[in-house]
Amino acid sequence: MGAPGTATVPRRGIAGGDSLDFVLLGAAVALVVFGLLAVTSAGSAVGARDFGDPWYYGKRQAVFAALGLGAMAVFARTDYRAFRRYVPALTGIALLGLVLVLVPGIGDVRGGARSWIGFGAFSVQPAEFAKFALIWTYAHLLDRHPDLVRNGSKAALAFGFLALVFALILLEPDLGTGTVLAASVLILFYVAGLSHRVLAVLAALGAALFGLLILAEPYRIRRITAFLDPWQDPLGAGYQTIQSLMAVGPGGVFGVGFGMSRQKFLYLPEPYNDFIFAIVAEELGFLGAMALLALFFVYLWRGVRAALRAPDAFGFYLATGFTSLVFVQVFINVGVVLGLLPVTGITLPFLSAGGSSLGITLAGTGVLLSVSRAARAS
Template structure:
């Protein structure tokens, strides 16, 4: 397997576990009476994920050709089922598994979209310039997934899946003119969503207003963003030191999840943040190197899809905590608390390593 990619990946996982414990023990102690509430299951999922990754690296990645459509079917069933689950923070994103925890269907949907898109493109790469092959099937898949995820609502997950799909279509050879038409279709889809899903309007409006001026509602919609910016500003160049964050003591509402990067900036400063960004950049570059050397188009597309998913998600998360874009509720890969996400990410990285085993 590609050892540089593996080393970068394991560094991110270890760094993420360290920061999760540091950022989350105070809120875990307050909410659950146990400082290890978040790190204990994350460690378990990390171990299981690394084992799954290692096992997946030995499986011939071509097996996913046959499993692409079944996985998409499973993800659509789960995305429908989650709509009947209880709400948490105004959203229905998790399926409760009694005695086991929760399952987030959007993570499986990301995986399935990469599989199906890679499958279709690799079989029809010589016809990707046409509408019937290069646009229509992908538009239908993205349309169905988007509607189901907007019903949750899960705006960040929707944007991420649309971004992954667009990158794979571009790399796969879809004509550039279709992307221009897709922009117009997207505008129409947004207008349709406003009409057909009116509950999304106040949800999205509140997010936009708090992004433009978070200090207008410092105890409401703007609270997370304000506390995140305080944390980042407090870190300075070298930070306050690992474990010494002040904002994690119930000021930043989700320090173990969406806003873990702000705690990292506070404790490790600009230097620590730059190291994390550099690790993600190295993961991207090494992943693209594997894709270029892949033995076939299917393997190259799988690598591009999975690596781009990680990078896009990291970029969106960092943009949110720095208030560069509105708060979309997206986690930081390998860092934020979440067993489903960590397991799926490590499994996907196992497929990347499987492609690297057969690379030229």
């Protein structure tokens, strides 16, 4: 691995057009196609009810997928080190977006959270962009300041900035996205060499803070109690978990058939979004769900591989960070759908409907492909 900050940036992208990681690319494209089919099916009933068009969510997702694939291509074809000069700008835009979304009249409230900024018929989630920007930010910091994990004052500043971003996201409120971001950054610091003792202290503080945040909001307390026993409030806090399990269970081994879900007909809330994995399990069964998870496993494998083979520390941290974002989200989302974790509102990467999530995931995939190409060309 080369010395941090000494890599030469080619002017016309990375040499070697045949050095693309086609396994990672294939997994990403397969997940996008899987997601388009899943959103089209899962959103058909709601689309027909709300917009008179059962294809509504599928068509919107297709537009987002096209834009996201374009972003992935740009990042994949460009040396990731060429974007390093824009890290301060990315960080500033992320902070500005997190502040603006909290301003009444600018941020849109949906489902009780002020998490979107509207632009005509479309909207963006600043918290999603913040995840993308902060991976660049911390990869840059850990590369340029390798003593960050050993210098107490520097580490305090780094975690202080993370706490600021977490607090802004929490004000929306969006505890789930904040948790994903914090977990991914902690993974970065762990692989950078942060001591186990410091990690244990941070974990204890995080657990205490998480407990206080749950106690501070009655709806979060209800989610925890519903997680422990959803049937104590089957029409309230436990409703989503129960309906999710009622989708997964009947799917059996082979599923009820693509497009034949019953739970998507206004029984399961957000069937095309947070709980889309439940519809996949219902329609395609255990085998279909396992095939989807296998694609995520391939993505994780190639992401870790790209990180380990990165030609410099900056690439290593970038690949680790973007792979961690996907892994943490998949772990939490699937855990919620199966009733193994409390309901958190975390989307499933590549599959859940929404342009911000899909676009950021595909842009991060482009960065992974760029790091992988640099490793092969070096």
